[in-house]
Amino acid sequence: MQQIDHTLPWSACGTQRTLSVFRFGNGPRKAYIQAALHADELPGMRVAVALKARLAELEAQGRLTGVIELVPLANPIGIGQMFQATHQGRFEFNSGKNFNRDFPALTEALVERLEGQLGENGEDNVATIRCAMRDILGELPVAQSELDGLRQLLLQHACDADVVLDLHCDFESVMLLYALPQNWPRLRSLAARLGAQAALLAEDAGGNAFDEACALPWVRLAERFTQANIPLACIATTVELRGMADTERERCQADAEHILAYLADQGLVSGPWAPAPTRCCQATPFAGAQYAYAEHPGVVSYLQPLGAQVRTGDPLFEVIDPLSDRHSVVRASTDGVLYARERLRFAQPGLWLAKVAGSLPIRHGRLFSD
Numbered sequence: 001m002q003q004i005d006h007t008l009p010w011s012a013c014g015t016q017r018t019l020s021v022f023r024f025g026n027g028p029r030k031a032y033i034q035a036a037l038h039a040d041e042l043p044g045m046r047v048a049v050a051l052k053a054r055l056a057e058l059e060a061q062g063r064l065t066g067v068i069e070l071v072p073l074a075n076p077i078g079i080g081q082m083f084q085a086t087h088q089g090r091f092e093f094n095s096g097k098n099f100n101r102d103f104p105a106l107t108e109a110l111v112e113r114l115e116g117q118l119g120e121n122g123e124d125n126v127a128t129i130r131c132a133m134r135d136i137l138g139e140l141p142v143a144q145s146e147l148d149g150l151r152q153l154l155l156q157h158a159c160d161a162d163v164v165l166d167l168h169c170d171f172e173s174v175m176l177l178y179a180l181p182q183n184w185p186r187l188r189s190l191a192a193r194l195g196a197q198a199a200l201l202a203e204d205a206g207g208n209a210f211d212e213a214c215a216l217p218w219v220r221l222a223e224r225f226t227q228a229n230i231p232l233a234c235i236a237t238t239v240e241l242r243g244m245a246d247t248e249r250e251r252c253q254a255d256a257e258h259i260l261a262y263l264a265d266q267g268l269v270s271g272p273w274a275p276a277p278t279r280c281c282q283a284t285p286f287a288g289a290q291y292a293y294a295e296h297p298g299v300v301s302y303l304q305p306l307g308a309q310v311r312t313g314d315p316l317f318e319v320i321d322p323l324s325d326r327h328s329v330v331r332a333s334t335d336g337v338l339y340a341r342e343r344l345r346f347a348q349p350g351l352w353l354a355k356v357a358g359s360l361p362i363r364h365g366r367l368f369s370d
């Protein structure tokens with residue numbers, strides 16, 4: 001194992017932050033796994049702890065057939081953002097920006113650089129494109145902030161990987177994946193192994209989140225250079241490892257084993273691994289996800305457990321204003337699985353309280369709520 005430490009750009013004097021990447025194995029294929037980009041989403045960090053120990057074992061046994069880069073703490077800025085004893089790891093305090101948005105979009109620069117350079121050999125094209133990606137990221141202007149510097153470093157490590165797993169979680173959630181529709185067939189076995197109850201697919205959810213920044217350029221380049229043979233060389237997904245409180249050791253260790261088995265499916269680890277279960281959730285469009293909001297302030301009581309299969313019209317939660325006694329029930333507007341609930345039990349304007357994965361598109365434009 002090799003530990004690579006990067007110093008983030010300067011911030012307040014007397015302070016300095018470090019991004020640490022742990023590199024295991026050798027070989028032509030590469031996987032990149034990061035955890036806690038939203039720094040208060042800790043199940044991924046616990047899974048990474050388990051992965052780090054297991055990867056060291058597998059490396060010692062000579063069973064790594066590719067390179068695996070692991071970043072157990074992808075957000076050294078957000079990890080220290082405590083506000084009166086609560087962790088605020090989603091938005092940078094300094095800029096208010098979401099840590100998982102606005103990664104460098106490589107497509108346009110790649111198109112410019114690759115004109116006339118791609119041919120019929122897919123493998124050669126992958127090598128040429130990855131080289132151009134590394135060059136473009138290496139030539140970016142010096143980062144003007146810690147956050148920009150962090151984004152560049154993370155993408156530099158991930159851009160040339162065959163498999164990118166970005167480990168997140170929701171407030172209270174079932175296991176689920178976000179991905180491009182084009183990559184779903186190759187992620188199905190990961191979803192099956194992890195026991196995912198939902199997979200939300202979008203080609204461009206808006207905001208250039210990390211998994212899209214890695215995977216989308218391949219789709220766009222194939223669209224632009226129609227004469228060239230350009231495979232979708234990066235399978236990237238955001239894995240929502242259930243809810244924020246779900247850091248139990250046994251479950252996280254099991255999740256780590258499922259991820260290793262998937263890496264074996266992808267040719268990065270050798271040895272005997274159980275085959276992926278044949279049973280797998282149906283993927284649905286991210287645009288089919290209902291974000292359910294309250295209509296007025298009040299205390300919230302959920303009327304369905306996480307993972308419930310609901311039908312249109314089924315009650316999701318009730319809201320009661322303790323002063324006016326106003327009472328309302330918010331219902332499902334689509335058939336599907338109730339995959340996430342807010343932690344907070346007091347209704348806020350503009351704050352979703354429940355999410356249902358339906359199969360019919362009901363939203364358009366930017367699909368993220370923040």
Ligand SMILES: [Zn+2]
Nearest residue numbers: 038041168169
């Ligand atoms: Zn997240």
